[in-house]
Amino acid sequence: MTSTSVIDELKKTKILELLEQGKRVDGRALDEAREITIETNAIPKANGSARVFLGDTEVICGVKIQPDRPFPDTGDKGLFICTAELLPLSHPTVETGPPQPPVIELARVVDRGIRESHMVDVSQLVIEKDKSVIGVFADNVVVDYDGNLFDACSYAATAALLTSKTPKWNWTDDSPVLAEGEETPLPITTIPVSVTMGKIGNYIIVDPNGDEWESMDARVTITTDSDGNICALQKGGSDGFTQDEINQCGEISVRVGAKIREKLKEAQKGSQ
Amino acid sequence: MTSTSVIDELKKTKILELLEQGKRVDGRALDEAREITIETNAIPKANGSARVFLGDTEVICGVKIQPDRPFPDTGDKGLFICTAELLPLSHPTVETGPPQPPVIELARVVDRGIRESHMVDVSQLVIEKDKSVIGVFADNVVVDYDGNLFDACSYAATAALLTSKTPKWNWTDDSPVLAEGEETPLPITTIPVSVTMGKIGNYIIVDPNGDEWESMDARVTITTDSDGNICALQKGGSDGFTQDEINQCGEISVRVGAKIREKLKEAQKGSQ
Amino acid sequence: MTSTSVIDELKKTKILELLEQGKRVDGRALDEAREITIETNAIPKANGSARVFLGDTEVICGVKIQPDRPFPDTGDKGLFICTAELLPLSHPTVETGPPQPPVIELARVVDRGIRESHMVDVSQLVIEKDKSVIGVFADNVVVDYDGNLFDACSYAATAALLTSKTPKWNWTDDSPVLAEGEETPLPITTIPVSVTMGKIGNYIIVDPNGDEWESMDARVTITTDSDGNICALQKGGSDGFTQDEINQCGEISVRVGAKIREKLKEAQKGSQ
Amino acid sequence: MGGRDATMVLLDENGIRCDGRKVDEPRRIMIRAGGLKNADGSAYIEFGDNKILVGVFGPRDVHPKHMSDTDTGILRVRYHMEPFSVGERKNPAPSRREIEISKVIKEALEPAVMLDKFPRTAVDVFIEVLQADGGTRCAALTAASVALADAGIPMRDMVAAIAAGKVADTVILDVNNEEDQAGQADMPIGYMPSLKKITLLQLDGVLTPEEYKKCVDVGVKGCELVYELQKKALHDKYFGKGDE
Amino acid sequence: MGGRDATMVLLDENGIRCDGRKVDEPRRIMIRAGGLKNADGSAYIEFGDNKILVGVFGPRDVHPKHMSDTDTGILRVRYHMEPFSVGERKNPAPSRREIEISKVIKEALEPAVMLDKFPRTAVDVFIEVLQADGGTRCAALTAASVALADAGIPMRDMVAAIAAGKVADTVILDVNNEEDQAGQADMPIGYMPSLKKITLLQLDGVLTPEEYKKCVDVGVKGCELVYELQKKALHDKYFGKGDE
Amino acid sequence: MGGRDATMVLLDENGIRCDGRKVDEPRRIMIRAGGLKNADGSAYIEFGDNKILVGVFGPRDVHPKHMSDTDTGILRVRYHMEPFSVGERKNPAPSRREIEISKVIKEALEPAVMLDKFPRTAVDVFIEVLQADGGTRCAALTAASVALADAGIPMRDMVAAIAAGKVADTVILDVNNEEDQAGQADMPIGYMPSLKKITLLQLDGVLTPEEYKKCVDVGVKGCELVYELQKKALHDKYFGKGDE
Numbered sequence A, B, C: 001m002t003s004t005s006v007i008d009e010l011k012k013t014k015i016l017e018l019l020e021q022g023k024r025v026d027g028r029a030l031d032e033a034r035e036i037t038i039e040t041n042a043i044p045k046a047n048g049s050a051r052v053f054l055g056d057t058e059v060i061c062g063v064k065i066q067p068d069r070p071f072p073d074t075g076d077k078g079l080f081i082c083t084a085e086l087l088p089l090s091h092p093t094v095e096t097g098p099p100q101p102p103v104i105e106l107a108r109v110v111d112r113g114i115r116e117s118h119m120v121d122v123s124q125l126v127i128e129k130d131k132s133v134i135g136v137f138a139d140n141v142v143v144d145y146d147g148n149l150f151d152a153c154s155y156a157a158t159a160a161l162l163t164s165k166t167p168k169w170n171w172t173d174d175s176p177v178l179a180e181g182e183e184t185p186l187p188i189t190t191i192p193v194s195v196t197m198g199k200i201g202n203y204i205i206v207d208p209n210g211d212e213w214e215s216m217d218a219r220v221t222i223t224t225d226s227d228g229n230i231c232a233l234q235k236g237g238s239d240g241f242t243q244d245e246i247n248q249c250g251e252i253s254v255r256v257g258a259k260i261r262e263k264l265k266e267a268q269k270g271s272q
Numbered sequence D, E, F: 001m002g003g004r005d006a007t008m009v010l011l012d013e014n015g016i017r018c019d020g021r022k023v024d025e026p027r028r029i030m031i032r033a034g035g036l037k038n039a040d041g042s043a044y045i046e047f048g049d050n051k052i053l054v055g056v057f058g059p060r061d062v063h064p065k066h067m068s069d070t071d072t073g074i075l076r077v078r079y080h081m082e083p084f085s086v087g088e089r090k091n092p093a094p095s096r097r098e099i100e101i102s103k104v105i106k107e108a109l110e111p112a113v114m115l116d117k118f119p120r121t122a123v124d125v126f127i128e129v130l131q132a133d134g135g136t137r138c139a140a141l142t143a144a145s146v147a148l149a150d151a152g153i154p155m156r157d158m159v160a161a162i163a164a165g166k167v168a169d170t171v172i173l174d175v176n177n178e179e180d181q182a183g184q185a186d187m188p189i190g191y192m193p194s195l196k197k198i199t200l201l202q203l204d205g206v207l208t209p210e211e212y213k214k215c216v217d218v219g220v221k222g223c224e225l226v227y228e229l230q231k232k233a234l235h236d237k238y239f240g241k242g243d244e
Helices: A006-020 A101-116 A149-162 A210-215 A243-270 B006-020 B101-116 B149-162 B210-215 B243-270 C006-020 C101-116 C149-162 C210-215 C243-270 D096-112 D136-150 D177-182 D209-239 E096-112 E136-150 E177-182 E209-239 F096-112 F136-150 F177-182 F209-239
Strands: A036-040 A048-054 A057-068 A079-086 A126-128 A132-144 A165-172 A175-185 A193-200 A203-206 A218-224 A230-236 B036-040 B048-054 B057-068 B079-086 B126-128 B132-144 B165-172 B175-185 B193-200 B203-206 B218-224 B230-236 C036-040 C048-054 C057-068 C079-086 C126-128 C132-144 C165-172 C175-185 C193-200 C203-206 C218-224 C230-236 D029-033 D041-047 D050-061 D074-081 D121-131 D160-167 D170-173 D185-192 D197-207 E029-033 E041-047 E050-061 E074-081 E121-131 E160-167 E170-173 E185-192 E197-207 F029-033 F041-047 F050-061 F074-081 F121-131 F160-167 F170-173 F185-192 F197-207
Touching: A006 A193, A006 A203, A006 A210, A036 A149, A036 A243, A048 A149, A057 A149, A057 A165, A079 A101, A079 A149, A101 A132, A101 A149, A101 A218, A101 A230, A101 E096, A101 E197, A126 A165, A132 A149, A132 A165, A149 A193, A149 A218, A149 A243, A193 A210, A193 A243, A203 A243, A218 A243, A230 A243, A230 E096, A243 E197, A243 E209, B006 B193, B006 B203, B006 B210, B036 B149, B036 B243, B048 B149, B057 B149, B057 B165, B079 B101, B079 B149, B101 B132, B101 B149, B101 B218, B101 B230, B101 D096, B101 D197, B126 B165, B132 B149, B132 B165, B149 B193, B149 B218, B149 B243, B193 B210, B193 B243, B203 B243, B218 B243, B230 B243, B230 D096, B243 D197, B243 D209, C006 C193, C006 C203, C006 C210, C036 C149, C036 C243, C048 C149, C057 C149, C057 C165, C079 C101, C079 C149, C101 C132, C101 C149, C101 C218, C101 C230, C101 F096, C101 F197, C126 C165, C132 C149, C132 C165, C149 C193, C149 C218, C149 C243, C193 C210, C193 C243, C203 C243, C218 C243, C230 C243, C230 F096, C243 F197, C243 F209, D029 D136, D029 D209, D041 D136, D050 D136, D074 D096, D074 D136, D096 D121, D096 D136, D096 D185, D096 D197, D121 D136, D136 D160, D136 D185, D136 D197, D136 D209, D160 D177, D160 D197, D160 D209, D170 D209, D185 D209, D197 D209, E029 E136, E029 E209, E041 E136, E050 E136, E074 E096, E074 E136, E096 E121, E096 E136, E096 E185, E096 E197, E121 E136, E136 E160, E136 E185, E136 E197, E136 E209, E160 E177, E160 E197, E160 E209, E170 E209, E185 E209, E197 E209, F029 F136, F029 F209, F041 F136, F050 F136, F074 F096, F074 F136, F096 F121, F096 F136, F096 F185, F096 F197, F121 F136, F136 F160, F136 F185, F136 F197, F136 F209, F160 F177, F160 F197, F160 F209, F170 F209, F185 F209, F197 F209
Parallel strands: A079 A132, B079 B132, C079 C132, D074 D121, E074 E121, F074 F121
Antiparallel strands: A036 A048, A048 A057, A057 A132, A126 A132, A165 A175, A193 A203, A193 A218, A218 A230, A230 E197, B036 B048, B048 B057, B057 B132, B126 B132, B165 B175, B193 B203, B193 B218, B218 B230, B230 D197, C036 C048, C048 C057, C057 C132, C126 C132, C165 C175, C193 C203, C193 C218, C218 C230, C230 F197, D029 D041, D041 D050, D050 D121, D160 D170, D160 D185, D185 D197, E029 E041, E041 E050, E050 E121, E160 E170, E160 E185, E185 E197, F029 F041, F041 F050, F050 F121, F160 F170, F160 F185, F185 F197
16 A cells, blocks of 8 residues: 555645645545544454444454453553454455554554553453453454554544443452453543544645545654543654644644544443 | 366376276276275384375374373363374475465364364373363374375374373372373274265265376365264365265265274284 | 675685685684674673674674573573574675574574583572573674674673673562672683684685685584583584594684683673 | 363253254344445355455456466455454464365355456455354355355355254254354355355264264255345345345 | 653652753763674664664665665665663564564654665665663664765755653653653654654653643754764764864 | 483493493494385485484476576475474474574585586475484484485485494493483584595584594494495395395
């Protein structure tokens, strides 16, 4: 998805021409995300799950919650791990095999946005200190690709976590034993929202779709929390931003993020 | 071993012509396996071993029996694992490197045939419940290739298991300690026999040799146990079977399997 | 670094012509190593370290000392592991990716030379028998390549080990607990010195530089200990040695090794 | 299949199975043709609690070139389970089981696809198991046939698939997860109903020769039921549900 | 960043940090251009206790050929940590963290390198972290710019880098390891001072919108300091230290 | 070699070793030329309790092409141990030890093979250790020479191999597994008796300079014994055992 061809060049020219008139290829405002559809409990046998459509990009996230060993130096904390994978059916250019650097970056940025917001209070996920903790695994799979996987995966993971049920384990005979029927929601402290902005020419656009993604000069993904604070950021792409642009992106992320957070809250309520 | 060339085409035509006259390239009846030679104790330092010739296909199986940790959910059972590997000296087309899908299938089908017959009673292979069990590893290596590795590996593993000696371990100080000189045979409940049949045109042939293997449209491997029951089956190849053919293959596998089982019993007796 | 070209051939011819006159390309005597510069404590946060220049070959070794689990059958011994890696910035021909056979051989020969001399007395590196021991990891990285990595890595590792500080761990509550401020030198019994000799035509030369390395017919690396005994040897390259040559190489390794051992002792003193 | 210890009643005195089905009754099956936007063809199946998505690309060029065949097209199949699709989170690396099932499904589809119609090229079938509940390979093969048809790949027939099996000494149709774990035998069957050919067949577990024949027969009949649902799914997509 | 529990005093009542620095004071920075014999260009940096070596090769041919681009040169970057560079010995296999940082640094350097001047070829940047102490990516990016210049690669500008951050509710410059572990936020910034463009930017940790702007500002000013040291290092190599 | 603690008597007062041999006595050696049907050449050796099979293919084309050499043929050697060949079951993945031994054996064979007679092509030597008992690399090299000759590869000489060593302060010939584990030194030697060249030499363990020379001498003499058995094996195959 990074090759440049004559058609790509024409596409970029067209996109830029429209931007100069304040317009986008799909008619959105520059700071407008595509329509977001969130379907929770898409995988009923998982502890939590969500299917998210961000325009024509589609992601499914399943959450598995199970006992695990703590890291040696943090025996008083549970584990939280978020991954992302591009399924080969999501786009003709996706190849099978070990994940390439762009997918590794995707997974790490999505993980970090949620982790740095302290959304899941891992200190409450301890079965027996230093011996056994609860691990929360939020695995995203991309089912259809039309740009901006950062946000689509982040929303899917967040929605899946917001609606997850945590089983209870007791520490018996040196091993964790499942206490049937005692499920509670995950300990959630905030709702992180990722907003990805692309830079094309001198224009900043929110939530670039597939064509815009190929035409971007640079991008930045900013995650904000429920307090309207900024908790994670990742710049990417082969160009730079001015200091003013970075400040402007910060403002956009707070403003647009607040709207999207309401959608995530609705999805959470809808699943109860 | 899957490429098609002009010579392969001529070979297939010749094989088909002969089959129409009820004959095979090497003079066998359609339901006749090649000569089977079984040499047990080929690797004296292993716990059990066998070298098997099935016509010009040659396989060596070595069995290693050693303490291991049980799987978490089956702490009252020992382990049984059977593998298969094509050594590069077995044929000019074999490549080194990680096993390719056909070899993975081979290993899994051979393992499953023996496992599903419950030949080795793994419930008797426990040193200390939930903590330490006995692992039985039957590793096949193909030394010379002339078709039908499924059966050759299966016979080699079965013969090696039938003649294996199991050491005894006592559970002392939280670890398994070898009790010198107390060897017993493995707990064996039945003798599985794998019979592989190829379909060429509308003919079903038992134990295809190398040339026949390349010319097959489809194949089926059926394992039967000492009671004459069918305990595992794997269809392969790029064509299908009619329901009648599948029923016929079932009958052949019971009948031919019974004869081959006698050879395996002889090999077991011969080694005592 | 193994390709042959016209220029390589010319180089070899020139080197041979000079050798016939008793001379080397850089003016050294045949049994003379290049200048050795040893800078200890190059990586202050490691437990020991050294940067070694052998002519224009440069190697950095860092030693990490940390608690580890013993091997099952040697619960009364600590671990000693020495590795070597060619960094891609050391030469334009080095490729990233898993180590190739020449680098695996390099690492194993350097490790074995030190291990077989019993330089580090691993019996003194036990925290709790069978449960916890001290692991000593000496990792070499090649920073600039100009031939003879065997000796350069060996000197770097030896100098780093000679100047390493070992923390103390107490066995408390079934785990090793660091005793702050109680550092001692590693238990060292001897100083191994590796001497690599190349054979070009019928000439034996000590410490081949990059051009000589490409022109060699064969090589031998011999490690001697502080008693002047020979404790490890590795022959390499696509030609052989006569018995006389092998005897002669043994003598050279003792004689040249003794001189180099003094340099290592100086480096050790200098760091105290 | 490991331990077949029957800790639950797999078949009660009225011939009713642990999930309320009769012995010859399949689970609820829902097939949708299409759905993915980037794939050339796709299908989604719910087969009991199995949820499986299949995308097809091709015919398209093969890289590297020497993997292609000048005489025929090639079919490539990847069967893959999501980490969250099974009880305990699955390691994302492809398991040996997944590699074997990919090969078995590929060889089950090949007789149905007119590979000679697209020489030098490849058709890729990507199977994603979103939720697994016993019988994933049959559900996957069923959906893959629909996805191939949806992609317009020329086909001789579709392969329909379902498992026969044995619990409580009785031959049953469509083995679910509990029956696979605690039952006596599982026999997945893939069948082309028009061409009357079995293209996938496996068996784990002990059957008498009579039971063996009965299982094959029950399985083939089950495939004919599944086949109707495959055709309906394609009909619904291309001619609309209103035609019903 | 995990646990941000402040077990040490990160900022005392006099505004002095745990290592004695003021809030806007960078650590000791020493940059040397050149040094490696086989590389086409190289640099060595000590940035606090970070010790990092960078070697550059190219422009040179690309293998395999199809990875090259007929319109432009390509930049390849590998960020790699030695096993002995961190507290507990690092496994030699490349971690996902190293792969991500390689990509981030590559994209931070691309705007500075005139890739269109060497079509069909590649420039390789090999970064070796010998000793790590917080802020390795900024130190690495700073040294990589110098090494590229030392190799004579045509450039629009150099990228200077340093982290801003937050400890004890105060915005600081140049986050060290303890501040990264126990502090509230870490924001690495890479900046081209002549072109006034931010080419690397990341953030871990919580900032109010005001703190966010302040961090960016403090970081950009810090990069301008680092830039002077980069230019001095090249000057020292090519015109000698005597010119000072 | 790890712990060399002598828990057994390696050499008794009569100069007899733990397995009943005299100090200069090799183990029982049986070599068979040929045996494999698909390989171009092969050999099987029993060297004490070592059982090793070698198959040779070639000269044959090299894939990918750029790995071949227009001036000379190339020799490729793989030394591989079966999972069941050693005390504790060996992991099937190639170990670093196996990779090193493959390289050492390759370089020991190269001086014997007239590689320049088959430019652009490769000869593959596949060594399979079925049962290991100390000294596998010498037994493997010995058998590989016979297999190369059996394949009709043009050779200058054969390489014969055996280990010298030291137990109880005495130089011995042909180190077995116990002597390797508990003894003082192990020196595998590969030697071309006609060309009088040592092509494999390694040493683990401590020797005085005098012992070093003696080991080399004992080893070379041992190789001459092995050489006779190699020639006999080829003679037996090509001219029959009746000629003896």
